[in-house]
Amino acid sequence: xxxxxxxxxxxxxxxxxxxxxxxxxxxxxxxxxxxxxxxxxxxxxxxxxxxxxxxxxxxxxxxxxxxxxxxxxxxxxxxxxxxxxxxxxxxxxxxxxxxxxxxxxxxxxxxxxxxxxxxxx
Amino acid sequence: xxxxxxxxxxxxxxxxxxxxxxxxxxxxxxxxxxxxxxxxxxxxxxxxxxxxxxxxxxxxxxxxxxxxxxxxxxxxxxxxxxxxxxxxxxxxxxxxxxxxxxxxxxxxxxxxxxxxxxxxxxxxxxxxxxxxxxxxxxxxxxxxxxxxxxxxxxxxxxxxxxxxxxxxxxxxxxxxxxxxxxxxxxxxxxxxxxxxxxxxxxxxxxxxxxxxxxxxxxxxxxxxxxxxxxxxxxxxxxxxxxxxxxxxxxxxxxxxxxxxxxxxxxxxxxxxxxxxxxxxxxxxxxxxxxxxxxxxxxxxxxxxxxxxxxxxxxxxxxxxxxxxxxxxxxxxxxxxxxxxxxxxxxxxxxxxxxxxxxxxxxxxxxxxxxxxxxxxxxxxxxxxxxxxxxxxxxxxxxxxxxxxxxxxxxxxxxxxxxxxxxxxxxxxxxxxxxxxxxxxxxxxxxxxxxxxxxxxxxxxxxxxxxxxxxxxxxxxxxxxxxxxxxxxxx
Numbered sequence: 091x092x093x094x095x096x097x098x099x100x101x102x103x104x105x106x107x108x109x110x111x112x113x114x115x116x117x118x119x120x121x122x123x124x125x126x127x128x129x130x131x132x133x134x135x136x137x138x139x140x141x142x143x144x145x146x147x148x149x150x151x152x153x154x155x156x157x158x159x160x161x162x163x164x165x166x167x168x169x170x171x172x173x174x175x176x177x178x179x180x181x182x183x184x185x186x187x188x189x190x191x192x193x194x195x196x197x198x199x200x201x202x203x204x205x206x207x208x209x210x211x
Numbered sequence: 212x213x214x215x216x217x218x219x220x221x222x223x224x225x226x227x228x229x230x231x232x233x234x235x236x237x238x239x240x241x242x243x244x245x246x247x248x249x250x251x252x253x254x255x256x257x258x259x260x261x262x263x264x265x266x267x268x269x270x271x272x273x274x275x276x277x278x279x280x281x282x283x284x285x286x287x288x289x290x291x292x293x294x295x296x297x298x299x300x301x302x303x304x305x306x307x308x309x310x311x312x313x314x315x316x317x318x319x320x321x322x323x324x325x326x327x328x329x330x331x332x333x334x335x336x337x338x339x340x341x342x343x344x345x346x347x348x349x350x351x352x353x354x355x356x357x358x359x360x361x362x363x364x365x366x367x368x369x370x371x372x373x374x375x376x377x378x379x380x381x382x383x384x385x386x387x388x389x390x391x392x393x394x395x396x397x398x399x400x401x402x403x404x405x406x407x408x409x410x411x412x413x414x415x416x417x418x419x420x421x422x423x424x425x426x427x428x429x430x431x432x433x434x435x436x437x438x439x440x441x442x443x444x445x446x447x448x449x450x451x452x453x454x455x456x457x458x459x460x461x462x463x464x465x466x467x468x469x470x471x472x473x474x475x476x477x478x479x480x481x482x483x484x485x486x487x488x489x490x491x492x493x494x495x496x497x498x499x500x501x502x503x504x505x506x507x508x509x510x511x512x513x514x515x516x517x518x519x520x521x522x523x524x525x526x527x528x529x530x531x532x533x534x535x536x537x538x539x540x541x542x543x544x545x546x547x548x549x550x551x552x553x554x555x556x557x558x559x560x561x562x563x564x565x566x567x568x569x570x571x572x573x574x575x576x577x578x579x580x581x582x583x584x585x586x587x588x589x590x591x592x593x594x595x596x597x598x599x600x601x602x603x604x605x606x607x608x609x610x611x612x613x614x615x616x617x618x619x620x621x622x623x624x625x626x627x628x629x630x631x632x633x634x635x636x637x638x639x640x641x642x643x644x645x646x647x648x649x650x651x652x653x654x655x656x657x658x659x660x661x662x663x664x665x666x667x668x669x670x671x672x673x674x675x676x677x678x679x680x681x682x683x684x685x686x687x688x689x690x691x692x693x694x695x696x697x698x699x700x701x
Contacts, residue, residue: 110379115371122378129385136393158392161341165385168348172378175355179367179374182359186367192375194368 091139095131102128115180115190122176126169134162215263216272216287218256219295219332222249227325243310246321250303253328257296264292265689269696271338279338280402286338289693290543294335294466297547298459300675301554302328308558308668309452316361316450323360327353327456334463340391341398343467344384347432351377354460357453358445369448372441380431383424390421404474408481415482422476426468426487433464434524436498443505446517451561454513455554455672461520462550465527469539472531473697491532496628499525503632506639512560512572515643516553519597522632523549529625530612538615539694544687545608548679552596552605555672559590562665563647574643579651582661587648589669594640596676599633604679609633611687 102124109121137155145156180190187194226249235241264270264287272285287295306324314320330350337343355374359366392398394414395406410418431438442461446454472487480486502525505518523545530542563572563586570577580586592603599605609629616622679686 106382110375118375122375122382125379125382129382129389133385133389133392136389138393157398158389161388161392164341164345168345168381171352172348172381175352176374176378179355179359179370183367183371186364192371194364194371 091141095135095139099128099131099135102131113191113193115183115192118192119173119176119180123173126165126173130162130165130169133165134158136161214272215256215260216270216285216336217274219253219260219299219336220285220329222253222256223325223329223332227322227329230322230325231319239315242321243314246325247303247306247310249325250299250306250328254296254299254303257292257299260287261289261292261296263287264289265692280397280399283342284338284399285336286401287336289689289696290466290469291335293543293547293689293693294462295332297462297550298328298331298335301459301550301672302456304554304558304668304671305452305455307671308455308561308665309450311662311664311668313361313450313452317359319356320360323353323356324456327357331459331463335466338401339399340403340471341388344381344388347384347463348381350460350463351381354453354457357456358449360453361450363448365448369441369445373445376431376438376441380428384428387421387424387428390417390424394418394421400470400474404477404479407475407483408479410481410483419483419486422472422483422486423490425471426490429464429467429471430494431464433461433468433528434498434521435464435528436494436501436525439498439501439521439524442521443509443514443517446520446557447511447513451558454516454557458520458550458553458557461524462527462546465524465531465542465546468528469531469542469697473539477698485534488532488534491528495525495528495532496624497525498528499628499632501525503635506636509639510573512563512574512643512647513557515639516556516560519556519636520549520553522636523553525632526609526612526629529629530615533612533615533617533621533625535615535617536691536694536698538612539697540687540690541608541611541615543690543693544604544611544679547686548596548604548608548676551672551675552593555589555593555669556597558665558669558672559586559593562586562661562669563590567647572647574646576646576650576652578654580648581655583648585661585666587644589673590644590648592673592676594644596673598637598640602677602680604676604683607680607683 106121106125106128109117109124112118137158140152140154142150143152143154144150145154145159147153184190189196226245229235230242230245235245270287273279274283309320327350330346330353333346334343334350337346358370358373394417395403397403397406407418434442446457449457476483476486478484499522502518502521505521506515509515509518527542527546530538560572566580566582567577596603596605599609613626613629616625
């Protein structure tokens with residue numbers, strides 16, 4: 091179970107990081123969402139992975155740490171609000187700047203510039 | 212006053228909520244009265260709390276009487292209370308300035324401002340590292356909204372970068388918290404400081420990674436070198452009162468580095484003692500250098516001021532890297548001075564912008580400013596303070612810092628970097644002042660009267676500088692006691 095769990099967190103983080111480094115706001119937002127999923131899973135595992143362990147004392151023979159669950163809950167709520175905000179901001183940015191590049195302007199590729207120059211010449 | 216430590220968090224929260232409710236929400240005048248009143252009350256509360264922490268020692272506020280390390284606890288020691296008082300004063304000035312018209316540019320300025328103050332105060336007062344994260348998020352989400360207040364292309368553009376970076380920062384913060392909780396089994400800062408001494412070798416590696424990831428997050432908030440490129444554009448794009456309030460935001464990062472890396476990973480941490488220091492040394496010097504280059508290269512007063520914030524961050528990080536009581540005490544003095552003066556400079560830059568038409572605050576020849584004299588005098592005082600010329604507080608702050616160096620290696624590095632950067636700031640700001648106030652095309656701008664509210668806000672911030680000199684004795688005694696408390700460990 092631990093291996094699968096660790097793999098999930100790892101893959102999510104990798105994809106999240108890759109997407110946040112992209113140039114369009116949509117993939118950046120997707121990346122941030124994946125990162126926050128990875129974080130939530132990671133936080134959850136900080137109380138150790140345990141099967142059949144209730145978080146309330148006296149409910150089962152073995153019990154699990156309730157604190158990470160509370161932390162994850164808080165992190166989910168905050169992450170949700172932040173995602174909502176960043177989606178709105180991305181839309182606003184698209185409307186204000188006329189494109190969805192994170193820098194606000196699409197850098198022209200070097201080949202197109204050259205072609206333009208040649209046509210001029 | 213048993214409940215004093217929680218009031219700096221509760222008061223802005225309640226004020227912010229009431230500002231959103233019917234009798235206040237429709238009328239901007241009523242909002243202004245309530246917001247400024249609550250800021251004044253906040254200054255008094257912060258002053259009371261500071262006195263209490265100085266005379267009766269650290270104030271612990273245990274929420275719901277759940278005993279630490281299990282419950283949530285607020286810790287008001289000298290370091291936190293001086294930061295809370297600093298925030299309150301800066302916020303009051305920024306709010307007075309905003310009441311002159313900037314709060315009309317968009318919706319909900321005052322409630323958001325209150326929530327931001329609540330987040331900042333909470334970050335300073337909490338004794339629990341997860342609550343530090345929560346208060347960081349509160350202050351950040353308020354700052355996201357305040358940054359785009361008023362709208363415009365520049366603000367949206369700066370905001371996309373700022374929000375994305377800080378969201379990634381928050382994820383790293385949570386990863387670090389997960390690592391620390393998984394190994395230390397506690398989130399109470401004082402409790403973590405005890406548990407960090409009794410770790411096995413494998414656990415130490417994880418805690419070290421967690422501690423250094425926290426340094427990355429705080430470095431991002433504080434604008435430490437590789438993570439500072441968002442700052443100039445963001446601060447220059449924000450509305451003046453918002454930018455003035457943001458002057459304290461980098462100090463939240465500095466405060467967190469001080470708190471976490473001297474309390475948990477301080478001298479008493481055994482194998483993990485001072486893990487941040489090898490990184491802080493070169494990074495602080497480089498931050499100072501890049502801030503200086505930024506100041507020399509800035510084409511407008513707002514960008515210059517934003518780069519001055521980076522210089523102050525570099526200086527403060529240098530003081531933390533020196534890692535002795537005297538340096539920390541100097542850092543606290545310098546922190547108070549640099550925050551208030553940076554706030555004042557952002558406000559002055561806005562007044563200059565309003566008077567120069569299309570040229571705004573760029574260093575180009577433009578029409579003559581109608582109120583060149585009063586604004587010029589304010590600018591001159593602020594600049595004297597920020598460079599560190601003798602009669603004002605910048606001089607004392609920098610001297611205290613230079614005196615705190617020990618051994619010739621430290622001395623040669625710190626003295627050369629700090630003094631050279633001051634020289635560069637002197638040159639660059641003289642150029643800025645001459646261009647803004649003396650080089651004009653002759654045509655007179657027709658501008659309205661200077662708003663007394665705006666002037667009083669700047670007076671309030673600038674008055675701090677001579678006051679810090681006149682009351683230098685008590686202030687340095689207090690900062691020394693705060694530094695001793697921090698390095699002594701509880």
